[in-house]
Amino acid sequence: MKTPASGTAAKPSQPASPATTAADAPADTRGAAPSESAAGAGAAFDVDEALRRIEAAVQPFPKAALFELAQEGFDSAFEQLMACIVSIRTRDETTLVAARRLFALARTPAAVAALEVRALDEAIADSTYHEAKAWQMHAIARTVVEEHGGELPCDEAVLLGFRGVGPKCANLVLGIACGQPRIGVDIHVHRITNRWGYVQARTPELSLAVLQRELPRRWWVDINRLLVPFGKHVCTPALPRCSTCPVRDLCARVGVTKHR
CATH class of the missing domain: 1.10.1670.10 (Helix-hairpin-Helix base-excision DNA repair enzymes (C-terminal))
Known part of the structure; x- marks a missing residue:
């Protein structure tokens, strides 16, 4: 994990994830x-x-869930993004359990994209809006594989371009996984x-x-x-x-x- 300075694949036909909240939607x-x-x-x-x-x-x-997961070694940009999506409208205690269950199955974009959405949904079933999140996460993984060579770049525009990802999750990913001041x-x-x-x-x-x-x-x-x-x-x-x-x-x- 980089230490911060102190200081699209075809989208699924499901409706937009209700997990997107005011704190997670881009705003001007x-x-x-x-x-x-x-x-x-x-x-x-x-x-x-x-x-x-x-x-x-x-x-x-x-610790806050994403920082705890990073300390456990789940510190790539993709892992942090998946965990942040799980965390939306979900308590940290539940986020940690669901994220660890997911990462026991798959930790990379290719591995998540290879899962059935149903399996992904079962892994994060404790989190709020888990079914919508599973479709969202699967679509992101496919996009990373097909458009970014299987590795999520530390790029704000890329992160905000994903359906349901707003400034909060983008900044946490960029700060924790990428070492950017966010x-x-x-x-x-x-x-x-x-x-x-x-x-x-x-x-x-x-x-x-x-x-x-x-x-x-x-x-x-x-x-x-x-x-x-x-x-x-x-x-x-x-x-x-x-x-x-x-x-x-x-x-x-x-x-x-x-x-x-």
């Missing part, structure tokens, strides 16, 4: 409203200090950075645009690695654990009305 963030901005980044909120504290705080917690904005990164007051944006896509302007590049890949476990165990959607939060003295607690 140009011309964002003035409210989509960094709120005094660096002055009102010390993001370097916050992420350093969170690095220590999340050590006892399970920000994977999922619901945790979106929620927490807005709660801090570091970002003021209505959607994950707009949060991504702000973070690309304001977040130091040394944190681009790691912000997802850190905020996923932090968001699951400390800065939770409801009743966040503000009383024991390592960044409580920095956080504006935007939108928080009740906490633990």
Whole structure:
């Protein structure tokens, strides 16, 4: 696995995958409203200090699924893309089980393309929208074999060209597998950075645009690695654990009305 700097085959006849969500669909963030901005980044909120504290705080917690899989050796761009598709609208614990089951059967585009869609569906059956995902993943594998010589390139345009793959998955693949400075904005990164007051944006896509302007590049890949476990165990959607939060003295607690 490359360590990030700190800092079409014929498409199946099935309908577009319902797995595509707002956080996973391409969006044009140009011309964002003035409210989509960094709120005094660096002055009102010390993001370097916050992420350093969170690095220590999340050590006892399970890693985010894609980072865990990469550590286990499933670190190619294709494996990371397959795992990210499995992860959409699916808990990390379930993603890990389903992805490992898939990779026990097939780990390369050629091997996945050679599977029957039914077998692929059975492998990832624990994940949400598994049938649609199986068709989507099979089509991607065939495309990689037929158009890219059997190896998924570390190319944003190629990744975003696949049906159902949006900025979140593309950036996670490029960051984790390809060593490129990319920000994977999922619901945790979106929620927490807005709660801090570091970002003021209505959607994950707009949060991504702000973070690309304001977040130091040394944190681009790691912000997802850190905020996923932090968001699951400390800065939770409801009743966040503000009383024991390592960044409580920095956080504006935007939108928080009740906490633990």
